[in-house]
Amino acid sequence: MKKILLVLVSLIFALSCGNKNDTVNGKTQNNSQQKAKFKIGVTQFMTHPSLDLVKKGFEDAIKQAGIDADFDEKNANGEVSTATLIANNYKADKKDLVFGIATPSAQQLANNITDIPVLFSAVTDPASAKILNSNVTGTSDKVDNVSQQLDLLLKLNPNVKKIGVLYNPSEQNSLVQIAEIQKRAKEKKLEVVLQGITNFGELAQATKNLLTQVDALYLPTDNLVVSGMQLITSEAINAKKIVVVSENSSVEIGALFTMGIDYYELGKRTGQMAVEILNGKPVSQVPFETSKQLKLYVNKKTAKALGIDINNPLFKGAEIVGK
Missing domain, CATH: 3.40.50.2300 (Response regulator)
Known part of the structure; x- marks a missing residue:
């Protein structure tokens, strides 16, 4: 009887250890992804109400989706050289995703980062800005009005x-x-x-x-x-x-x-796109959008x-x- 109990205890212990190893090896990947804290870089070219609203909408969308994120916010204060430095620092820090608000900041992210998802907003014409790389998407504020x-x-x-x-x-x-x-x-x-x-x-x-x-x-x-x-x-x-x-x-x-357009809603839509990407959707399957809500x-x-x-x-x- 003692031998039987010993075998049962050993079996339970082995199964328990096996479950832990499964989690480490990624067999319960969805749960581990939900618990992960993502590192997100948010770079804004300068401070003014429209860009501030974009940032708030973006971060609110991610929080509302239940994503646990650490937002590393930086402001270039209108200096392209500072925007470049910010982009390079984000790359060195191996962010999970980076977000550029306004054309100059988005350009520096796209020009310097190729192996991390890059999102943008408050960019009037991303094509002429030459930022539509394979790892880049976002929202344009171009309106036909x-x-x-x-x-x-x-x-x-x-x-x-x-x-x-x-x-x-x-x-x-x-x-x-x-x-x-x-x-x-x-x-x-x-x-x-x-x-x-x-x-x-x-x-x-x-x-x-x-x-x-x-x-x-x-x-x-x-x-x-x-x-x-x-x-x-x-x-x-x-x-x-x-x-x-x-x-x-x-x-x-x-x-x-x-x-x-409402820049808060523009930022919020960009945040929703970021949530899709953080949940595993390839950037190539999340095309950039132009707001139609006037x-x-x-x-x-x-x-x-x-x-x-x-x-x-x-x-x-x-x-x-x-x-």
């Missing part, structure tokens, strides 16, 4: 003949948008006056100069320009001129309107300052901000 926005501008102020565009010539995404603005403006017999800036210190004087030459401003999703949106909109309101923008956070700051946002306070009726039927269905 320029013609509609110019139509609304002209309905609000039929006297507009010249529109001014502030931009940073070194930002690839801005050049793509300017080409589209010029094309659509020409169709509507509008003259486009371009004003390039290369640093924040030039912004105030450039804005004042441009406002003396034009009837309204049309601003692309240029990182340098958006970072100075409060200054720009304040000057434009003082000059009694409309500012049209390309994303909703700038309307909240003081621009009159946009038929734009919504009209109008700033009530700015409309009042410009003498525009917020109850204008042209604003029907809009989300009113700046109350």
